[in-house]
Amino acid sequence: MPRPTRSSNRILLGGLLMATLTAAAANPPGALQGQWGGDQLRLIIDAQGGRLAAACADGSFSGPLTLAADGSFRVSGVYDQHAPGPQRADNAAPHVPARFSGEVRNGVMALSILPDGASEAQVFTLRKDQAAKIVRCL
Secondary structure (H helix, E strand, O other): OOOOOHHHHHHHHHHHHHHHHHHHHHOOOOEEOEEEEEOOEEEEEEOOEEEEEEOOEEEEEEOOEEOOOOOEEEEEEEEEEOOOOOOOOOOOOOOEEEEEEEEEEOOEEEEEEEEOOOOOOEEEEEEEOOOOOOOOOO
16 A cells, blocks of 8 residues: 655645535534424524524524523524414414524523514523424414
């Protein structure tokens, strides 16, 4: 078996460096991902953003969710509040701008959702990798 040359070692190291930088760009340090669940709310986060489902609402935000050094986060998105009972197909819930904020400590997320026009935020406690049982609005 031939011995690697310096130029082949450089090519190999260059390729490893590029792969590492590409992976870091796709999932920046502090980026939060995975499934989070709690009482009547499920949040799924990936590199493209987050999607939440609750008993009477849905919401989403775009882009990675990056934690600050203290474990806090803040991101803007949309929130759709649903009315109880059957939903008419031609009368969809409006997309309302919302702010999602909170913090993560030891696999537990405190999530606050403040839709535009709301007087106070809704607060949820979610746990990493916990399934959430959601009973839709009745």
